[in-house]
Amino acid sequence: MAAAPSRCLLVTGPPGVGKTTLVMRVLETLRSSHLHLAVRGFYTREVRENGERVGFEVVTLDGRSGPLASSRIRRLP
DSSP states (O other): OOOOOOOOOOOOOOOTTSHHHHHHHHHHHHHHOEEEEEEOOOEEEEEEEEEEEEEEEEEEEEEEEEEEEEESSSOOO
């Protein structure tokens, strides 16, 4: 059996317009209506301290996460 063709989707826009909400709702819909569909990808989430954005983490659609960028990490000389 041949693999189904892959499709990629990139969602962009300014902060706060609902990109992550859109991705999560589409994912929920796909998972509930296509039980055997393999959906892969990631989104980024802000990391905030005391109301200030200090970085981003990457979150995979299977639930793993890790740091992507941070203003709190010291650069090496």
